[in-house]
Amino acid sequence: MKEKIEDIVGAGNVSDKEQDLLVYQRDSSGLEGHPRLVAWPATTDEIARIMKLANLRSFPVVVRGSGTSVAGGTLADDVLILDLSRMNKVLRLNMTEHSVTVQPAVTVRQVNTLLSSYDVHFPIIPHTFAGVSTIGGIVSRNMPSPVPRYGRAGDWVMSLEVVDGTGKVFNPSKVPLFIGSEGILGVITQLTVKLVKPIASLSGSWKEGTPEELLSLLGELKVDQDVVTVEFFDAYCSQLLGLGDKPHLWVEYVFLDKGDIKEQQELYAVQSRLARLFSLLKQNKQTIHTDPFVPVEGMAEFLRFCRKNELPVYGHLAAGIMHACIRKEHPEYAKRIYKLAQKLHGYPSGECGIGRAWKEYLPHAAKEELTASKKFYDPSGIMNPGCLL
Numbered sequence: 001m002k003e004k005i006e007d008i009v010g011a012g013n014v015s016d017k018e019q020d021l022l023v024y025q026r027d028s029s030g031l032e033g034h035p036r037l038v039a040w041p042a043t044t045d046e047i048a049r050i051m052k053l054a055n056l057r058s059f060p061v062v063v064r065g066s067g068t069s070v071a072g073g074t075l076a077d078d079v080l081i082l083d084l085s086r087m088n089k090v091l092r093l094n095m096t097e098h099s100v101t102v103q104p105a106v107t108v109r110q111v112n113t114l115l116s117s118y119d120v121h122f123p124i125i126p127h128t129f130a131g132v133s134t135i136g137g138i139v140s141r142n143m144p145s146p147v148p149r150y151g152r153a154g155d156w157v158m159s160l161e162v163v164d165g166t167g168k169v170f171n172p173s174k175v176p177l178f179i180g181s182e183g184i185l186g187v188i189t190q191l192t193v194k195l196v197k198p199i200a201s202l203s204g205s206w207k208e209g210t211p212e213e214l215l216s217l218l219g220e221l222k223v224d225q226d227v228v229t230v231e232f233f234d235a236y237c238s239q240l241l242g243l244g245d246k247p248h249l250w251v252e253y254v255f256l257d258k259g260d261i262k263e264q265q266e267l268y269a270v271q272s273r274l275a276r277l278f279s280l281l282k283q284n285k286q287t288i289h290t291d292p293f294v295p296v297e298g299m300a301e302f303l304r305f306c307r308k309n310e311l312p313v314y315g316h317l318a319a320g321i322m323h324a325c326i327r328k329e330h331p332e333y334a335k336r337i338y339k340l341a342q343k344l345h346g347y348p349s350g351e352c353g354i355g356r357a358w359k360e361y362l363p364h365a366a367k368e369e370l371t372a373s374k375k376f377y378d379p380s381g382i383m384n385p386g387c388l389l
Ligand SMILES: Cc1cc2nc3c(=O)[nH]c(=O)nc-3n(C[C@H](O)[C@H](O)[C@H](O)COP(=O)(O)OP(=O)(O)OC[C@H]3O[C@@H](n4cnc5c(N)ncnc54)[C@H](O)[C@@H]3O)c2cc1C
Pocket: 027, 028, 062, 063, 064, 065, 066, 067, 068, 069, 070, 073, 074, 084, 104, 126, 127, 128, 129, 132, 133, 134, 135, 136, 137, 138, 140, 141, 143, 144, 182, 183, 184, 186, 187, 188, 189, 278, 351, 352, 353, 355, 384, 387
């Protein structure tokens, strides 16, 4: 297999050496996989030829963007890893229709740095990993924006080029099928995404109170057109952030006169403090960060559950995406959280993907739909085995 792939990608662009494979044994999930080969293709044609070969030999393939998946989406045993990092070119900028066409490994920061002089941007910007997360990875996971009005990555996709599990290259008419499919149906090799004029947060305010008081404020904030984002921090997270021992909301506004913090340097200082919460929690042994979507009607019950079980919780309250945190000694809480989200008519992962870590909680209807699509696009079942299904 290695020699055949070398014929396609050239010497030095495929490896089975232990030291090269080491990095692909992990992603950001803390889980492990043991791949057999890694290849670094540079073109769609190379990927198509590799997929044809893999299909012929029933050799499993896992696509990797930057490997920041927190759900183990890029890990598996005895597979070929397709590392897309050489496919990192911005191909076309169309300022008439406000779109950009990119290769999959272009990062969000890379494209937005390029676009900054045109006063447009790609608005799905992860809080912490914009410089690393690839646009291919973000679309494959259908990442939500922390700013609810921007929706999810899929809302910005105009067209895709895909290589499926048989090596066929095409521009799917059923684009949504490939969005959020976490690399189990095909490799996204090119994307055209819409752009929008950035809305900057110009001011922000802290609000403190009991969870019930903060939830009652949410109703007003959600209908306020000037509100950009509403973040929730329970008492534990507020303390870690140095805010005192009461739960807090952080609200950002598009207008300078709406929030209490108007000085831009101070606003950035708050934003970067919030971005550190993930690692502060990890340092405090809160290692598992769940991310269910909880509808607003069920939010009070969800927060009560976290408080009763002493699980720190923070999240994008306006979007209903909550990170309840669990110590690794008590993984059983993950099951309870996902079951509760289901009971409250939510979804197991609102943000970071299902991957391998949370696949047992994938709702039945989604499983059936993906299984049917997989039979069509990946009949040999070689694409990202063990992920999602
Ligand atoms: C500190 C931290 C913060 C994070 N914050 C957020 C957040 O705020 N919001 C959020 O939604 N997520 C967040 N994530 C997780 C999120 O999964 C990634 O940041 C991002 O979506 C994945 O980008 P990536 O390029 O690293 O993809 P990878 O991790 O490499 O891949 C993710 C999945 O997509 C598949 N894939 C990747 N590229 C392609 C492609 N071209 N074609 C087909 N399949 C592909 C992979 O097989 C895998 O299943 C965070 C992760 C960390 C570690």
